[in-house]
Amino acid sequence: MEYIVIIISAVFVNNIVLAQFLGLCPFVGVSSKVKTATGMSGAVLFVMFIATVITWLIQNYILLPFKIEYMQTIAFILVISSLVQMVEIILKKISPSLFQALGVFLPLITTNCAILGVTLLTVQNDFKLLEAVFFAIGHAGGFALALIIFAGIREHLDLINLPKGMRGVPAALVVAGILSLAFMGFAGLV
Amino acid sequence: MAKKESTLLNMVLTLFLVTAAAGLALALVYNTTLEPIQQVEKEVLETALGRVLPEFDKIEPPSGIEVAPENGKDPLVFYPAYKGEEPVGTAVKTYTDQGFSGRFWIMVGFSPDGTIINTAVLEHKETPGLGDKMETEKSDFPDQFKGENPADFGLSVTKDGGDVDAITAATISSRAFCDAVDRAYKTFMNKNKGGAK
């Protein structure tokens, strides 16, 4: 039950993109087609899951026992960036088809603040490992939901005749604002 | 500019040196800021204690007692205050997870019979201009808790059938505030009941 609450809260109430403003670069950058948005979401889910597990272990078995929490930011970002590279290499070897689908998005993930953000939030919330895993999956799900809805709307946005200054990003941001407004309806759900 | 050639040795060496230098620099900064950070935390705590308790001579024990709450997983901290040998009240450091931006911490002072003396916000991330009106400096929202005994004062917003007037447009923050006070009150009363001879 507790895990369901964590997931619902992460997907809808505290949506990582629309309420917590994390992962906006890919949100604006790769969301012009539903297909690329789906690929990106898959890559994020994959990396966020592994990164959360590994950083959780580092935090609880290395940083805390040695009282060097101040190395947290450095340790986490290094883990994430080397992880991304490793995933890229391994995926290429063992599953070329998955690599084809996710490959181009992997390098972009290092600078996706959603990943680092979620690992840091996990640590701040003092989650147990299993809770942390659900938390990560929930947030990745929220990211996917926001990204795919947004991409679906953006595909149609290109067809509309807008004033010159509003074309492209500003119009997309207005759409994001309206989506965010809709997601606010979930506030207080859990 | 000539790029330095990459050999295994100099790559490993460079990364090692960069990380070592970073670690050293951070250890240094960490140690110099440790004291001011603790000082700040102490000041916040002392200001809050002074605000939510009547005049007192000492807190015993000075670092407070951790008490498992009625609901919720993390402990609350009790600061029992004495004037001379007589207990004059207890400050309870409590929290809520229902804030608009997640968890925030407040301090609630109770007189021995459970009447709320006053409240103070310790740390929060609520929206400026809305939820942050729960701070005493920013509105009179927290004043309505003063001198009320939750035994005959509904600790929830009027919309939910309680006696607390919510902050305009910040019902979620107001509800969360009530939740924190309620958690403190229930834990406080339960502990007293168990501790009374």
Next chain:
Amino acid sequence: MNKWKIFSKGFIKENPVFVLLLGLCPTLGVTTSAINGLGMGLATTFVLVMSNIVVSLVKSVIPNKVRIPSFIVIIASFVTIVDLVMKAYVPALHSQLGLFIPLIVVNCLVMGRAEAFASKNSLGDSILDGLGMGLGFAFALTLLGAVREILGSLSIFGIQFAEADGMLVFVLAPGAFLGLAYLIALMRKITDK
């Protein structure tokens, strides 16, 4: 490119937020008030200038292949320093900005300048570039923060100027997106001429 141009391009012409669209997360996340925007902008400026300085100094001794990881470590160190110092001396602002301080590490702006400018240019130019880009970022955040604060809570830099309820939506999450959208459109209009 002359010195003045290196410094001033960050404000309007290559403004990191309005034109380059970098660092959007903190831009939208912390600008609930002008003060928060300014604080975040200055913290980022500090990290940007310091990492530009160090990257520019060590650029010739770092082997090419480990360039990026080294830069990340350098940037992360300065971010942690900012985090600790802010916690010690401006605790209220620190708790408002919260998670977004450690997240300066993944602000594409900082990494972008280290890689694209500081690793190729002289120390003096790198400092100017960091300062210009950082202040341009701070300018954008303060502007967006001020717009949201004025419309949303009818105050500016924490000073209330009217006793009424503002347009709530601007302080809340949707207002960040809408505010930025119209500011970008406005900037385009201005620079188009």
